[in-house]
Amino acid sequence: MRPLFFALLLATTSIATAAPTPKEELMTPPTAARHYTISSTAGNHGDIWSWSLADGRIAYRMSMSLRGWVTETDEVVTLGADGRPTGMAIRGYTDQGDATETFSVDSSGVARWKTSIDQGEAPFANKRYNSYGGPWLAGEKDIEALVSAGSKGVDLLPTGHASISIGEPVQISGPQGSKTVKLAFIQGYGFSPSPIWLDQDNRFFGNAGVLSLLPAGYEANGPKLKDIQDKATAAMVRDVAHRFLSPANRTPTLIDHVLLFDSVAGQYLPDRAVLIADGKVAAVGAGGSIKTPDGATVIDGRGKTLSPGLWDAHQHVGDDWNLLQNVATGMTNYRSPGSMIDEIASITRRRAAGDLLAPEGKVSVIVDRKDPLAAQGALTVSSAAEAIAAVDKIKAAGLWGVKFYTSMNPDWIAPAAAEAHKLGLHVHGHVPAGMRPLDAVRAGYDEVTHINFIMMQAMPQDVVDKANTAARLEGPAKYGKDVDLDSPMMKSFYAELAQRKTIIDPTLTVWEPLMTSDGSSISPEYSPFADIAPPSVARSWKIGGYPLVDGLTRDDYRKSFAKMVDLVGRLHQAGVRIVAGTDGYGLELVRELELYEQAGLTNAQALQTATIVPARMTGMDGQMGSIAPGKTANIILVDGDVSKDLRNLRHVESVFLDGYRLDGAALRQASGLSGMPK
Numbered sequence: 001m002r003p004l005f006f007a008l009l010l011a012t013t014s015i016a017t018a019a020p021t022p023k024e025e026l027m028t029p030p031t032a033a034r035h036y037t038i039s040s041t042a043g044n045h046g047d048i049w050s051w052s053l054a055d056g057r058i059a060y061r062m063s064m065s066l067r068g069w070v071t072e073t074d075e076v077v078t079l080g081a082d083g084r085p086t087g088m089a090i091r092g093y094t095d096q097g098d099a100t101e102t103f104s105v106d107s108s109g110v111a112r113w114k115t116s117i118d119q120g121e122a123p124f125a126n127k128r129y130n131s132y133g134g135p136w137l138a139g140e141k142d143i144e145a146l147v148s149a150g151s152k153g154v155d156l157l158p159t160g161h162a163s164i165s166i167g168e169p170v171q172i173s174g175p176q177g178s179k180t181v182k183l184a185f186i187q188g189y190g191f192s193p194s195p196i197w198l199d200q201d202n203r204f205f206g207n208a209g210v211l212s213l214l215p216a217g218y219e220a221n222g223p224k225l226k227d228i229q230d231k232a233t234a235a236m237v238r239d240v241a242h243r244f245l246s247p248a249n250r251t252p253t254l255i256d257h258v259l260l261f262d263s264v265a266g267q268y269l270p271d272r273a274v275l276i277a278d279g280k281v282a283a284v285g286a287g288g289s290i291k292t293p294d295g296a297t298v299i300d301g302r303g304k305t306l307s308p309g310l311w312d313a314h315q316h317v318g319d320d321w322n323l324l325q326n327v328a329t330g331m332t333n334y335r336s337p338g339s340m341i342d343e344i345a346s347i348t349r350r351r352a353a354g355d356l357l358a359p360e361g362k363v364s365v366i367v368d369r370k371d372p373l374a375a376q377g378a379l380t381v382s383s384a385a386e387a388i389a390a391v392d393k394i395k396a397a398g399l400w401g402v403k404f405y406t407s408m409n410p411d412w413i414a415p416a417a418a419e420a421h422k423l424g425l426h427v428h429g430h431v432p433a434g435m436r437p438l439d440a441v442r443a444g445y446d447e448v449t450h451i452n453f454i455m456m457q458a459m460p461q462d463v464v465d466k467a468n469t470a471a472r473l474e475g476p477a478k479y480g481k482d483v484d485l486d487s488p489m490m491k492s493f494y495a496e497l498a499q500r501k502t503i504i505d506p507t508l509t510v511w512e513p514l515m516t517s518d519g520s521s522i523s524p525e526y527s528p529f530a531d532i533a534p535p536s537v538a539r540s541w542k543i544g545g546y547p548l549v550d551g552l553t554r555d556d557y558r559k560s561f562a563k564m565v566d567l568v569g570r571l572h573q574a575g576v577r578i579v580a581g582t583d584g585y586g587l588e589l590v591r592e593l594e595l596y597e598q599a600g601l602t603n604a605q606a607l608q609t610a611t612i613v614p615a616r617m618t619g620m621d622g623q624m625g626s627i628a629p630g631k632t633a634n635i636i637l638v639d640g641d642v643s644k645d646l647r648n649l650r651h652v653e654s655v656f657l658d659g660y661r662l663d664g665a666a667l668r669q670a671s672g673l674s675g676m677p678k
Contacts, residue, residue: 020097029051037219039212042375042377046066048135048136058141071092071093077141084128087103095470113157118158118542129157143186168183169200175216182199233320252296253299254276254296257287258306259301259643264626272287276659281633284627308624308634311611313617314335323358327359328652328655328668334362336364341393345397365401366378369405404427406472407432413435428505429448430449437456450583455476481559494576502577506578513526515546567599578609611626633658639651
């Protein structure tokens with residue numbers, strides 16, 4: 001979320017650091033400090049202050065809690081004669097670990113930096129250091145440099161190049177009356193252009209989004225600014241969609257002599273032929289048995305695998321560029337377990353018009369209690385009656401499901417779930433404080449989200465009673481390694497979930513880097529993409545891991561994560577349905593399937609969790625989720641034999657989306673990936 005993302009070090013090592021600076025020892029902002037807030041439609045989540053020190057250095061202080069995910073950092077910046085930072089000291093911690101970072105330039109012009117995950121040095125001449133972390137507002141000095149540089153942009157350390165383009169002014173209101181701001185897009189830090197807002201003098205004003213960083217008093221402008229930047233982004237993405245979704249890409253296609261994944265039977269069929277025409281699967285037969293229609297494109301499928309398009313069953317959609325990247329990596333469908341109603345209406349409308357290249361999805365909306373720990377982007381409620389009214393609003397918007405959240409009053413779940421079921425809505429979510437997962441299922445959950453909430457069945461009562469999401473990770477991280485997954489209590493738990501046809505959305509790839517990473521390497525979910533992602537993104541993928549608590553070690557956390565993986569296996573063995581989701585970019589999906597294999601699912605069973613199982617869960621299996629005549633041609637062709645190695649799913653050669661034949665290499669390039677993943 002810091003406006004400028006983080007740069008990749010060319011050669012990295014694991015850095016041993018002391019414990020992060022505790023909150024009590026961080027700087028206290030003076031009364032007159034500039035004040036920004038971090039907010040969403042659910043309320044305020046944190047603050048950032050900035051002020052000048054007596055010696056001329058600039059100080060920043062950030063304090064944020066997102067449902068218990070805590071960031072407490074400060075930063076002191078020294079500016080050189082040319083305005084470039086020549087010194088930087090960051091202290092504190094985030095939910096990803098120690099935030100300590102230093103940067104300095106010596107008298108010979110050599111820049112040196114050290115973080116919890118890397119260190120290095122390089123000539124400082126004509127470059128700016130792009131920090132790994134620190135308070136988000138501290139990126140304002142980099143924005144000023146980009147504006148000054150104009151079209152030539154700025155070279156970065158450790159590596160990279162960035163530039164900015166500035167749009168037309170917009171009027172907003174706040175404590176000082178009407179104010180002029182300008183939408184700008186930064187390129188070079190992420191997969192896609194990143195929107196920010198400048199003031200009338202082209203200095204950093206703020207960020208708008210699901211989370212907004214804006215000057216105190218201007219929070220109410222967040223939704224308006226977000227709407228403007230979303231429309232500007234939509235215009236950019238429209239051109240990309242029109243290029244791919246052309247009539248020339250919807251002519252008949254015959255893929256012949258290919259290895260076919262039969263998702264319904266859960267088996268791979270060698271030497272098959274599939275004809276795609278008019279957006280549908282027209283025929284499936286033995287290799288060489290289907291006559292090639294006039295004007296058809298013929299693809300030799302030898303050495304390749306044809307699979308139903310992949311589903312991410314935990315994809316919080318909302319970013320147009322990310323949806324494009326999802327298609328590039330083989331995702332033709334998704335289930336969003338929490339999107340804002342107006343956003344998803346826009347996505348659905350533009351996709352149907354051919355103005356957005358995106359997977360097709362089913363969407364839930366989050367409902368949470370009005371509380372400081374409420375989920376950002378949620379419909380917040382204060383009673384059972386309001387919870388029922390929120391469910392009615394979701395149904396009226398034409399959406400698919402309701403997701404209840406951690407801060408909900410347990411007494412409101414049953415009546416709100418009953419209303420949802422009466423209206424034909426799917427019910428799922430986090431497990432509210434005071435409830436165990438089985439309590440939530442008995443109250444009406446059709447599905448439980450995240451494996452740590454399943455592990456809550458075995459947690460001590462004091463963990464169960466905590467509302468914040470961080471505690472719901474720390475409990476399983478602390479006690480998970482000692483849980484007997486084969487105890488009578490746990491076996492009875494699995495059996496009841498299976499009997500009730502409960503679905504589990506584990507999102508193991510959320511917890512793997514947090515619990516296992518020590519900063520020495522990029523997590524397996526991202527490492528195949530490290531060489532083809534923008535350097536700043538790849539650097540941000542290397543994290544120090546979730547802060548250790550209560551004297552535990554990283555090895556303790558790793559043992560608890562291994563139990564989470566094993567728990568997925570026990571659920572599957574008991575007949576509980578598993579759907580694959582990432583709660584991330586979507587790039588993590590294949591790693592999620594790899595972890596299911598580690599848990600004991602077969603290769604084919606793992607792939608079913610990202611094809612036919614979510615299609616059935618959403619009621620879309622009559623149209624997609626498998627390759628059969630008459631079904632929508634949402635299909636991927638990948639290089640390699642997936643039956644021997646699920647990792648071959650990353651090697652996407654072609655994506656068939658609603659029958660459009662899309663080139664994998666061109667999709668990757670358009671979505672910010674420079675080549676084929678490893």
